[in-house]
Structures are given as C-alpha cells and as structure tokens.
Amino acid sequence: VSERVAELIDAARAGSRVALARLITLVESGGDPQREIAAVAYRERAPYVLGITGSPGAGKSTLADKLIAPSFQVGDAGKALTQIAVLAIDPTSPFSGGAILGDRIRMQDHASDDRVFIRSMATRGHLGGLSLAVPDSLRVLATVGFAAVIVETVGVGQMEVEIASTADTIVVVTNPGWGDSMQANKAGLTEIADIFVINKADRAGVRETRRDLEQMLDLGAERPWRPPILDTVATSNTGIDALWVAVNEHREHLESTSELGERRRAHARAQFDRVLSVSSLARTLDIAAGRDYERLLSEFVEQQIDPYSAADALLGQR
Amino acid sequence: VSERVAELIDAARAGSRVALARLITLVESGGDPQREIAAVAYRERAPYVLGITGSPGAGKSTLADKLIAPSFQVGDAGKALTQIAVLAIDPTSPFSGGAILGDRIRMQDHASDDRVFIRSMATRGHLGGLSLAVPDSLRVLATVGFAAVIVETVGVGQMEVEIASTADTIVVVTNPGWGDSMQANKAGLTEIADIFVINKADRAGVRETRRDLEQMLDLGAERPWRPPILDTVATSNTGIDALWVAVNEHREHLESTSELGERRRAHARAQFDRVLSVSSLARTLDIAAGRDYERLLSEFVEQQIDPYSAADALLGQR
Numbered sequence: 001v002s003e004r005v006a007e008l009i010d011a012a013r014a015g016s017r018v019a020l021a022r023l024i025t026l027v028e029s030g031g032d033p034q035r036e037i038a039a040v041a042y043r044e045r046a047p048y049v050l051g052i053t054g055s056p057g058a059g060k061s062t063l064a065d066k067l068i069a070p071s072f073q074v075g076d077a078g079k080a081l082t083q084i085a086v087l088a089i090d091p092t093s094p095f096s097g098g099a100i101l102g103d104r105i106r107m108q109d110h111a112s113d114d115r116v117f118i119r120s121m122a123t124r125g126h127l128g129g130l131s132l133a134v135p136d137s138l139r140v141l142a143t144v145g146f147a148a149v150i151v152e153t154v155g156v157g158q159m160e161v162e163i164a165s166t167a168d169t170i171v172v173v174t175n176p177g178w179g180d181s182m183q184a185n186k187a188g189l190t191e192i193a194d195i196f197v198i199n200k201a202d203r204a205g206v207r208e209t210r211r212d213l214e215q216m217l218d219l220g221a222e223r224p225w226r227p228p229i230l231d232t233v234a235t236s237n238t239g240i241d242a243l244w245v246a247v248n249e250h251r252e253h254l255e256s257t258s259e260l261g262e263r264r265r266a267h268a269r270a271q272f273d274r275v276l277s278v279s280s281l282a283r284t285l286d287i288a289a290g291r292d293y294e295r296l297l298s299e300f301v302e303q304q305i306d307p308y309s310a311a312d313a314l315l316g317q318r
Numbered sequence: 319v320s321e322r323v324a325e326l327i328d329a330a331r332a333g334s335r336v337a338l339a340r341l342i343t344l345v346e347s348g349g350d351p352q353r354e355i356a357a358v359a360y361r362e363r364a365p366y367v368l369g370i371t372g373s374p375g376a377g378k379s380t381l382a383d384k385l386i387a388p389s390f391q392v393g394d395a396g397k398a399l400t401q402i403a404v405l406a407i408d409p410t411s412p413f414s415g416g417a418i419l420g421d422r423i424r425m426q427d428h429a430s431d432d433r434v435f436i437r438s439m440a441t442r443g444h445l446g447g448l449s450l451a452v453p454d455s456l457r458v459l460a461t462v463g464f465a466a467v468i469v470e471t472v473g474v475g476q477m478e479v480e481i482a483s484t485a486d487t488i489v490v491v492t493n494p495g496w497g498d499s500m501q502a503n504k505a506g507l508t509e510i511a512d513i514f515v516i517n518k519a520d521r522a523g524v525r526e527t528r529r530d531l532e533q534m535l536d537l538g539a540e541r542p543w544r545p546p547i548l549d550t551v552a553t554s555n556t557g558i559d560a561l562w563v564a565v566n567e568h569r570e571h572l573e574s575t576s577e578l579g580e581r582r583r584a585h586a587r588a589q590f591d592r593v594l595s596v597s598s599l600a601r602t603l604d605i606a607a608g609r610d611y612e613r614l615l616s617e618f619v620e621q622q623i624d625p626y627s628a629a630d631a632l633l634g635q636r
Contacts, residue, residue, distance in 0.1 A: 035626050042624035056373065268619045272628065277599040279629040281591070284598045301586045306360035308353050310590065311597040 005036045012144045017117060020144055024119055027136040034136065041139035046264065047085075049138060050247060051167025052152040053189060058173040059199040061088065062234040064152040067244065068116055085117040085146045087137060089130060089153040089163055117146065132278065134163050135271050165192045166267045168260065169250045171243070173197045174213070176205035190216045193227045194250050197243060201231035225253050284315060323354045330462045335435060338462055342437055345454040352454065359457035364582065365403075367456060368565060369485025370470040371507060376491040377517040379406065380552040382470040385562065386434055403435040403464045405455060407448060407471045407481055435464065450596065452481050453589050483510045484585045486578065487568045489561070491515045492531070494523035508534045511545045512568050515561060519549035543571050602633060 005026070011019035026033040050067075052060050064086050121133060134151065141149050153164050164170055172193035190213075198209050213229050228246050232239035254260040285293070296310040305313070323344070329337035344351040368385075370378050382404050439451060452469065459467050471482050482488055490511035508531075516527050531547050546564050550557035572578040603611070614628040623631070 035624075038624040038626050042618070043621050045621060265615075265619055268625075269615055272615050272618055272625050273599070273603075275625040275629045276602055276632065277595055279626070280598040280602045280633055281595040283633060284594055297583075297587055297590050300360070300590055301583055303361050303363060306353075306356040307586075307590050307593040308356050308597070311593045314594065315598055315601060 001036045001040060002033070005033055005040075009037070009040055009143065012140075020117060020140070021119065023140050023144075024121075024137045027140060028121065028133045037140060038136055041136065041143045044139055044142040046135075046138055047142040047146055048148045048251065049167040049169075050148065050150045051164040051170045052150060052173060053164035053170065053192075054173030054197075055175070058175050059234050060152050060173050063171075063173060063197065063199060063232065063240075063243075064088070064150050066234050066237055066240045067150060083115050083117070083146050083148075085141050085149045086119070087134065087141075087149060087151045088118070088120045089122075089134065089151065117141070131162060131274050132271075135166065135267075166270070168254060168263065169194050169247055171195045171197055171247070173199050174209060175200045176203045176209050190220065194225065195243070195246050196227055196229040197232050197239075198229065199232045199234050201239070202233045202236075206231060224257065224259070225250065319354045319358060320351070323351055323358075327355070327358055327461065330458075338435065338458070339437065341458050341462075342439075342455050345458060346439065346451045355458060356454055359454065359461045362457055362460040364453075364456055365460040365464055366466045366569065367485040367487075368466065368468045369482040369488040370468060370491060371479065371482035371488065372491030372515075372517075373493070376493050377552050378470050378491050381489075381491060381515065381517060381550065381558075381561075382406070382468050384552050384555055384558045385468060401433045401435070401464050401466075403459050403467045404437070405452065405459075405467060405469045406436070406438045407452065407469065435459070449480060449592055450589075453484065453585075479506055479510065480588075484588070486572060486581065487512045487565055489513045489515055489565070491517050492527060493518045494521045494527050508538065512543065513561070513564050514545055514547040515550050515557075516547065517550045517552050519557070520551045520554075524549060542575065542577070543568065 005023075008019045008023050008026075012023055023037055027037055028034075052064055052067075054060055068084055068086065119137070121130060121137065138149055138151075151163065151167055170192050172189045172195070174196065176198055196213050198206055198213075210229055217226060230239055230243055230246060232243060234240070254263070292314055296305065296314055299305040300307050300310050323341075326337045326341050326344075330341055341355055345355055346352075370382055370385075372378055386402055386404065437455070439448060439455065456467055456469075469481065469485055471479075488510050490507045490513070492514065494516055514531050516524055516531075528547055535544060548557055548561055548564060550561060552558070572581070610632055614623065614632055617623040618625050618628050
C-alpha cells in the first residue's frame with residue numbers, strides 16, 4: 001500500500017470526511033490506488049446494507065433522507081447506531097461521466113451532522129463501473145467505522161436492481177394507484193423485496209396497491225420471511241419509525257437463521273464473477289494490444305466474421 | 319452449421335414466423351445453436367434500427383405500435399418498407415427468467431399482418447444476456463429479410479440505455495409536465511437522443527417540457543444534427559406521420575454523412591468488447607473448474623483476500 005493511500009485511510013478512520021470522499025473517488029476511478037484500497041478494505045466485514053429501490057419519482061431519496069434521523073433513536077436493539085452512510089446510485093450517461101446531483105441537495109440538512117455521510121455514485125467510464133465500485137465503497141465505509149449503510153438507487157434498470165439486490169435488507173418503494181405495483185413486479189422487484197413501502201400513502205389507492213402486492217406475494221414462492229407492506233408519507237415523516245422497526249425485525253430474522261451467511265456468500269460469488277470477468281477482459285485486451293483486435297473488429301464490421309468467432313480467434317483456438 | 323439450424327433459417331427466409339421465433343429463442347438461450355446462427359447471420363448487414371426509449375409509462379409501446387402502420391406508407395423515400403419488426407426489451411427479474419407480456423397484447427392488432435413481426439425479449443440467465451441477444455436477433459431479422467427494426471425498451475436502466483443507444487436513430491419519449499425532461503436528462507437520454515417526442519401532448523405542460531428540452535440541447539455540445547422535438551398523442555395516432563418524416567430525415571442525414579459508418583463501427587466495437595468479456599470469462603471459469611475458484615471465493619468471503627487479488631490468483635500472476 002502506497003504512503004498516500006495509507007495516509008488517506010488513517011485520516012478517514014480518524015474522522016476526516018474529505019479523506020473518506022477521496023477514497024471513494026479513488027475506488028470509482030479504478031487503477032492501482034483502487035487495488036491498494038481494496039487490499040485493506042476487504043479485510044473488514046461488509047457493513048449491514050439497507051437497499052432502497054423502486055420506480056423513479058416514488059420518493060426514495062426523501063425516504064432515505066428521513067431514515068437517517070430515526071436510525072440514531074431506533075438503531076439496532078442492542079447496539080445503537082452511531083454513524084450512518086447513504087450511497088445514492090445515480091444512473092447517468094455512458095458518455096458524460098457526471099451525475100446530476102440536484103435531488104441530493106435535500107440531504108444537505110444532514111451535511112453538518114458528522115454522524116452522517118452522504119455520497120452520490122455515478123457510472124464511470126472504467127471497466128466494471130458501478131457494479132464493482134459500490135461493493136468496494138461499502139467496504140471502505142466499513143473500514144472507516146460505518147456499521148450500516150443505506151444504498152438508494154434512482155432508477156429500476158437491471159444494474160440498479162442488481163446493486164439493490166446485494167443489500168442485506170431490500171426495501172421496495174411503490175406509490176398508491178393502479179399500475180405502480182405492476183411496474184415494480186415487471187422490474188423484478190417483487191421477488192427481491194424484503195419490505196414493501198407504499199409511500200405517498202396520503203393519496204388515493206393505498207388499499208388497491210396493498211391488495212395487488214399481497215396477491216403478488218401469494219402467487220410467489222413460499223418464503224420463510226413474508227415481506228410486510230408498510231404505509232409511509234416520507235415528506236411528513238409518517239411511518240418512518242415503523243419502517244425502522246420492520247427493518248430491524250428483518251435484520252434479526254437474517255441473523256437468527258442461516259440466511260445472512262447464505263445471502264452474503266451468494267453476493268460474494270456474483271461479485272467475484274464480475275471481478276473475474278473484468279480482470280480477464282483487461283488481460284485479454286492487454287495481450288491483444290491493438291493489432292489483432294483492430295483487424296478482427298474490421299472483419300466483423302465488414303461482415304467477414306461473426307463476433308463470437310472473432311473473440312475465439314483473439315483468445316486462441318476454441 | 320447443423321441441419322436443424324440450416325432448416326430453421328431456410329424456413330424463416332421462406333416466411334415462417336414460427337421458425338423465426340424459434341431462431342430468436344435459440345439466440346437468447348446461448349450455446350452451440352446460438353453460435354451456428356451467428357455464423358450465418360453476421361454475414362448479413364445489420365438492419366436499420368429505430369430505438370425508442372424513455373421513462374416507464376411515457377407511452378413507448380403505444381408509440382411503437384402506431385409507428386408500425388405508417389411505415390408501410392411513408393417508409394424510406396426510395397425503397398418502401400415491406401416488412402417491419404419490433405423487438406420489445408422487457409426488464410425482468412434476474413431470478414425468474416420470464417417476461418410479463420401484458421402490454422404486448424395491444425400489439426396483437428398486428429398479429430395477423432404478415433408484414434409485421436413482434437417479439438418481446440427478456441433477460442435470460444446466461445452470460446451476457448440481452449446485450450448480446452439483441453444484436454444477434456437484429457442480424458437474424460436482417461438475414462430473414464427485415465430491412466428495418468424498431469427496438470423499444472421498457473425502462474431506462476443502464477442496460478436499456480445501452481441497448482437503445484446502439485440504434486441508428488434514437489427516439490426519446492417524454493411527457494408534458496415538470497420533471498419528466500429532467501428525469502430523461504438524468505438517465506443520460508438527452509445526449510443519445512436523435513429525436514425527442516413529447517407524447518400525451520394533449521395534456522398541460524407541453525410548452526414547459528419543450529422549453530426544458532431546448533435548454534438542455536442548448537447546453538449540450540454542438541452537433542451536426544440538432545434533435546427535433548415533436549408532439550404526439552400516440553393513443554389517437556396524432557403526430558405519427560410527422561414522426562416518421564423526422565425519422566427518415568435523420569436516416570438521410572446519417573447516410574449522407576460519415577456518421578452512419580462511424581456509429582456502426584463504434585457500436586461494433588462495444589459489442590465486440592462485450593463478446594470478448596463474456597468469452598474470456600467463460601474460458602476462465604472452464605479452466606478454474608471448481609477447485610481454485612471455490613477456495614478463493616471462500617477466502618474472499620472470510621476476509622482473507624480482496625476479490626481483485628483473488629481474480630489475479632485465479633488468472634495467473636499479475
């Protein structure tokens with residue numbers, strides 16, 4: 001580990017939020033510093049991760065925002081949480097690299113609270129992108145002393161569902177009204193939900209949405225934990241305490257059964273496969289180093305070879 | 319090429335939609351038949367692809383549905399389209415494998431029209447998934463005689479934006495009202511749009527949405543083609559002809575400049591990288607064949623090694 005990275009880790013452990021933010025930026029950027037940080041951070045156990053996902057506009061950011069405060073009161077039964085971090089996963093252009101952080105401004109309420117750390121993460125250009133940078137950042141947070149992290153995704157694309165589904169407890173946020181629960185189901189959220197929240201529950205249609213969700217749960221496979229369905233109005237702080245109680249109950253369920261270990265091994269396997277995929281491609285491209293790669297790409301463009309045969313040619317005989 | 323695949327291709331070329339559907343299923347399923355089909359299909363030039371993307375609920379399916387009919391009238395200036403295909407990309411659970419095809423039922427209007435072929439594609443379990451199956455399917459359609467394909471995505475996740483962005487002409491669908499254009503911009507759609515559509519333009523807020531989009535375009539980089547902004551009410555067929563005119567203008571722009579060739583080479587490069595990534599991982603896992611893989615995964619789970627060092631150990635010294 002280089003002196004620079006070691007210093008940043010020491011500073012972040014001592015409470016420097018600037019150093020912590022810098023570590024996460026390095027992790028996002030890839031390269032040698034990212035690997036040095038990983039070598040330290042993965043000695044730490046992953047933090048407890050609460051994932052929040054659901055349709056755009058369902059109120060996920062507001063909910064995450066409101067969940068921060070009660071966490072200090074409710075926390076975990078035995079061990080009260082002293083610090084909480086929020087990673088907000090913003091999808092962004094594959095071309096620009098920058099995230100629009102407009103709706104993060106709300107969270108500035110907590111900017112002066114040193115028990116809270118909030119960070120937006122966006123897609124970067126490097127191989128692997130968010131699906132590697134998010135678990136890396138979670139370990140960095142654990143290394144620095146965060147026992148719990150809220151991971152909030154902005155959209156419901158496959159990558160976001162993938163990221164949310166690596167949480168220990170997954171909260172799926174819907175809204176009242178016909179069709180919203182259907183959209184959630186289409187995006188595969190019914191199957192990954194540990195807790196359903198009907199946010200904006202002061203609007204009409206709560207009963208119908210609840211009935212739809214119950215029916216979807218009835219149709220699904222029998223599971224040892226049946227996801228509860230909670231009503232919230234995040235903007236007025238309604239139902240947030242009850243949501244933390246449900247989160248803690250789910251956490252206790254995970255810890256009292258073999259499920260936590262099984263989930264974490266499954267997530268580790270998926271992450272390891274992604275790392276292997278990125279690493280083996282990086283090696284391949286290193287070896288190919290331009291010459292054969294460009295020739296085979298041209299043959300593919302000119303319809304002389306299909307891309308699978310071209311890949312075989314580049315990687316050595318099938 | 320096996321006799322079975324050769325027969326399916328012959329039958330599909332002769333007009334059998336059952337054979338065509340079977341070919342796409344084989345392509346989605348991966349394995350040897352997929353590779354045999356690719357070896358034939360990639361000798362064909364890719365079809366002209368019209369991508370339709372935008373927020374869930376913006377009316378993309380309805381728009382795609384309405385675009386089918388006028389394509390026979392308007393088509394391309396010189397060469398009238400005789401056949402058109404629609405690939406509807408449905409995000410679905412990473413666990414179930416099945417797509418919910420509810421909103422495809424509308425398209426059954428065209429089910430008896432043998433100039434139209436409509437197909438939903440969902441995430442499958444195999445490596446690479448949709449990001450490989452979609453371009454493969456486009457070539458299969460070209461092989462069978464479809465000169466133009468509409469690719470419609472249901473959501474706006476990273477993978478869907480990635481798939482939509484491989485189209486020749488990209489239509490981004492928004493709705494009137496504050497915030498919708500902002501969501502589109504957040505998802506990176508402003509930068510990939512060739513044409514903006516404000517669908518449901520019989521609702522209030524069209525002027526504001528148009529102004530927001532114009533401002534975003536003004537802020538973006540200068541481009542030789544400035545995306546037009548069109549109003550449609552897809553449900554009542556309003557504005558569909560004008561949309562086809564804009565699509566054809568963009569197509570002519572692409573063909574009269576070097577842009578079509580550049581785009582297609584860039585898309586081919588991205589696709590080749592994905593194929594290489596999947597192929598090199600498949601080889602790695604073949605070689606690792608259980609033993610070292612499971613040992614290193616366990617070391618990772620037990621915090622004895624970070625996943626990057628574990629990947630290096632599996633792939634050979636860094």
